[in-house]
Structure formats: C-alpha cells, structure tokens
Amino acid sequence: MAGSMMTDAALARFQTQLRNEREQLTAQIGQFELSLTEVRASRGDGVSDDEHDPEGPTMSTEWSRLSGLEREAADRITAIDRALKRVDAGVYGVCARCGGRIASARLQARPDAELCIECARSAETRH
Ligand SMILES: [Zn+2]
Structure with a gap:
C-alpha cells in the first residue's frame, strides 16, 4: 500500500489497542460521572451552590479531583479519535x-x- 509506512498487521494491532483504550476510558468516564453524582447528592439539598457550601473545601477537592480526571479521560478519547481517523486516512x-x-x-x-x-x-x- 503506497504511503503507508507500517505493515497492515502492525496497523491493525494499533487500531485494536486504540479501540480498547477508548472503551476503557469511556467506562472510566461513566465511573467518574457516577462518583460526581454521588458527591453532588451527598451535598444534601441538591441546590448547586458551589461557593457557599459549608462542606465546601472537602467536597470541592473531591469534586475537582474527579472532574479533572474526567476531563483528562475525555481529552484522551479525543486524541484517540484523532489517531483512529489517521488510521483511516492512512497517515497513522x-x-x-x-x-x-x-x-x-x-x-x-x-x-x-x-x-x-x-x-x-x-x-x-x-x-
Ligand atoms: Zn516529527
């Protein structure tokens, strides 16, 4: 195949790796979202008032840790999607x-x- 610099077998292996990783990250995001919902629920009344919650510091720390991890996973998925597109385009x-x-x-x-x-x-x- 002209232009492609690796064998089809190697390419297929990376593609599988990318898809598996994407699946894991998607599952992780699901977990983070679940935990974020729990953190939100344990705030009590369900009113979202991030700045003036007496439990603020603890909750906010857990909240930002989780949402940071979630954002990281989402960024990885974006990068993986780009990589999969490059596989399709033959420039991986x-x-x-x-x-x-x-x-x-x-x-x-x-x-x-x-x-x-x-x-x-x-x-x-x-x-
Ligand atoms: Zn370079």
Whole structure:
C-alpha cells in the first residue's frame, strides 16, 4: 500500500489497542460521572451552590479531583479519535509536524501520539 509506512498487521494491532483504550476510558468516564453524582447528592439539598457550601473545601477537592480526571479521560478519547481517523486516512504513525516516521516503541507506549519524539520534545520545551 503506497504511503503507508507500517505493515497492515502492525496497523491493525494499533487500531485494536486504540479501540480498547477508548472503551476503557469511556467506562472510566461513566465511573467518574457516577462518583460526581454521588458527591453532588451527598451535598444534601441538591441546590448547586458551589461557593457557599459549608462542606465546601472537602467536597470541592473531591469534586475537582474527579472532574479533572474526567476531563483528562475525555481529552484522551479525543486524541484517540484523532489517531483512529489517521488510521483511516492512512497517515497513522507519521509525525504531524515533520512528516517523519514515529518510532513504533513510542506508538506502543502512546498509540495516540501525533508527533515523533523529537517534535514532541521541542513542542514541550516551547511551553
Ligand atoms: Zn516529527
């Protein structure tokens, strides 16, 4: 297949990995949402008044921890969806920045990686 830089078997393996991870993350989000609902319920009256709750500090900490984790999982799903689209487009494993090949060890560790290790590093140091 022209343009594709990895074998179909390797590609299929990453695709499965991405789909499995997406499934796990979706399940995790379900759990977080359940816990968030519990935190909300244990506030008592159900009136949402985040700032003026006497139980505020504890609840807010748990709340922001959970919603932080949920947001993280949602971001990962977005990245995985992008990766799956790249699989469909035949550009999976190609660095989005320099067009070079992303090392398969890196893809194994992070199947949703969009950048090769060099580009990822220089993107990080710019922050
Ligand atoms: Zn690159």
